[in-house]
Amino acid sequence: MTNGSEWGGEQLDLDAYLARIGYDGDRRPTLETLRRLHAAHSAAFAFENLDVVLGRPILLDLESLQAKMVRQRRGGYCYEQNLLYAAALERLGFRVSGLCARTRMGDHRLRPATHALLRVDLDGEDWITDVGFGGEALLAPLPLRDGVEARQGAWTFGLVREEHQGFGEGDEPWVLRTRHEDGWFDLYAFGTERRFPADYAVFNHYISTHPRSPFTGRIVVQRPLPELRSTLVGREFTRTRPDWSREVREVTPEELPALLETEFGLTLPAADAEALAAYQEE
Numbered sequence: 001m002t003n004g005s006e007w008g009g010e011q012l013d014l015d016a017y018l019a020r021i022g023y024d025g026d027r028r029p030t031l032e033t034l035r036r037l038h039a040a041h042s043a044a045f046a047f048e049n050l051d052v053v054l055g056r057p058i059l060l061d062l063e064s065l066q067a068k069m070v071r072q073r074r075g076g077y078c079y080e081q082n083l084l085y086a087a088a089l090e091r092l093g094f095r096v097s098g099l100c101a102r103t104r105m106g107d108h109r110l111r112p113a114t115h116a117l118l119r120v121d122l123d124g125e126d127w128i129t130d131v132g133f134g135g136e137a138l139l140a141p142l143p144l145r146d147g148v149e150a151r152q153g154a155w156t157f158g159l160v161r162e163e164h165q166g167f168g169e170g171d172e173p174w175v176l177r178t179r180h181e182d183g184w185f186d187l188y189a190f191g192t193e194r195r196f197p198a199d200y201a202v203f204n205h206y207i208s209t210h211p212r213s214p215f216t217g218r219i220v221v222q223r224p225l226p227e228l229r230s231t232l233v234g235r236e237f238t239r240t241r242p243d244w245s246r247e248v249r250e251v252t253p254e255e256l257p258a259l260l261e262t263e264f265g266l267t268l269p270a271a272d273a274e275a276l277a278a279y280q281e282e
Contacts (some may be wrong), residue, residue: 006197007090012088038139039139046222047132048075049219060080085129097120097195100117100203101116103188104175104188125144127141130176135229139153139155142176144159155242174191253277256273
């Protein structure tokens with residue numbers, strides 16, 4: 001497989017994708033372009049698993065991703081988001097490769113490596129860019145440097161190296177973390193082994209079908225913005241603000257479709273909205 005076809009960039013309707021994320025800037029593969037693309041993608045697409053709970057397969061071929069996320073204006077979870085984003089980066093001339101992470105969310109138990117993220121090589125320096133982690137996702141790329149910290153909107157992120165079992169000898173994991181009101185909070189740990197779309201297809205099957213997956217038994221919709229993090233998990237809707245004040249309430253099945261539209265930018269066909277409302281009633 002050639003580098004030019006690894007992510008399917010040649011199949012991407014680039015103009016439609018850029019219009020979907022509201023980007024009309026420079027298309028040269030520079031750091032500033034990468035930053036602006038990351039921010040625009042994050043703001044445009046909600047993290048969501050609605051097709052999983054509706055019993056539909058999660059298709060990762062580029063045409064299916066474009067149909068769902070660009071033309072139908074839906075969101076997606078990590079594989080969908082980062083595969084579409086990788087195709088755009090590749091099409092624009094970035095040197096992009098895939099990585100895989102073990103989700104932590106503050107818990108250091110060794111979990112399977114099932115989260116997809118991307119690495120971009122710019123002028124000899126590696127950058128991590130990830131538009132598919134959900135409610136506490138990066139809003140901009142981070143340089144792959146031990147101890148780096150960066151303010152993104154109202155939130156602070158950092159990267160550290162860590163001695164840890166489970167990644168392979170000589171490949172101590174990197175840990176992406178974000179600052180909470182009581183200190184640093186680990187989001188996920190990742191190694192530098194290169195991953196490919198075929199790897200994500202295998203992980204995707206587990207995440208979208210296995211009963212122990214966090215995405216098969218409840219609705220999960222999330223949106224990270226510079227000044228607000230919004231999440232819907234099951235029936236619980238939460239808004240988190242930069243001062244760590246939280247607004248938490250239960251969403252009734254009847255108000256679910258309107259909430260998805262107003263808070264997450266997801267306008268669903270009537271049949272899907274009715275099916276999700278019925279799912280919430282179960």
